[in-house]
Amino acid sequence: MIKVSLTCLLLLPFTLLATDPWIKEKRTGYTLAYTEADKTEKDVYAAMVDNGIKTVQTFFGGKFKTEFEVWIYPNRLAIEAQWQKDWNLPDFKSECWMVASGVATKLDLIAPKAWDKESCEHKYADKPKVQQLITHELVHVFHGQQNASPDFSDVVGIDWLVEGLATYAAGQLDESRLAELHKAIGANATPATLDKFWTGKFKYGLSGSVAWFIDKRYGRARLKQLLAYNKLDDVLQALNTTESDLLRDWKKFVLSN
Template structure:
């Protein structure tokens, strides 16, 4: 009897260890232009996610006036642990721990997101029930995907002083630069509290407003076609050169535009 027990132990324990070490089992689904990966937890909500994804893809296509250049993958992570593990690996930052407001990321080849079912528990600032904002978050990440596919650094790992443009473009093109954000920016400019360098735009509480509004200003001044031409650059100076302007002039024009127009 004892020997049987030992044998059972020898068989079962390694089996359990292997089972525990297994990463999440991803279900995989092929769609037009992308593959969707998700886990059992999200099986029921998947249909709803697909609506957001399809609408997001459509809005990005319309904004830029062209198709995505390549297929990409979308991962709906079952929890923040899974998302953080992915980010640590992708960004080569073994100690990385995400902030609660970070729920998704996008590069040329893929979009990673925290399951919206976990947003209430594992994130701050985001409410899946707010359909407009949820749609804009998905569109925001899809803009990153589109942008990465045209950028010389597809995963944005080799971009210099460009947070304001990468995040600003995604904020603006996804519709996240709403009236509330625009009026916050106008007030900040009027109160002489606007940042004096583009490098500081994607920081602090108003980062979406600052970055999105400077990209909006570029479009207003130079046109959508010119804005799209900027997607390939990975350095701030290349963008300024292409616009034939200086950082100071761009910022002054931006300030005037938002103080005057609001």
């Protein structure tokens, strides 16, 4: 009897905590999930998602294959708990610049209004950059829906393509990143292999410019064809090139543009 009462007492707070705090709203092409904390800003976020969807569909000349979910987390702790679960990494601690992720089925996002407090790199006041970041994640969603590995858990050597394409299509390959890239190429400071492109402080410029190069050299249709592949060898084969030739031609292209 005593045991039963104690159990009830102990369980009660957890039961209350486990009450679903999520509010779900069906929108065109996706479901928006948010908590009470983001009720006032959710329409602003939804408008940015709508804009991003348009940009992505225009870029690829096609629609998202399936509907997906957009989850707005009120803080880092909440998104981190989800990432730990999704990636099966119970001890995962996110870097302070990480505010979002995208796979075929969903986009996870720390509420942008919380970025000033919860992130070391992103500011809510910089709306064009917030939009670009959301569009970037939507490119991942679109990409995942076409890819052999929809959550990108089984990809080999294509981080540069996944991130480069998102950077390029979302308009994050800007003048300052290109200027940095020119400097890095001039100083012979660019990596010798593609697997190092999405690393270090030039990663956006490096990876984004390879996507730009492929787009201009091979065309949008071929770039779109690459969405299906989860292995570097298949990507290189589709481009009928080798890694060293691709890098040589990329460098020439960047320097002449």
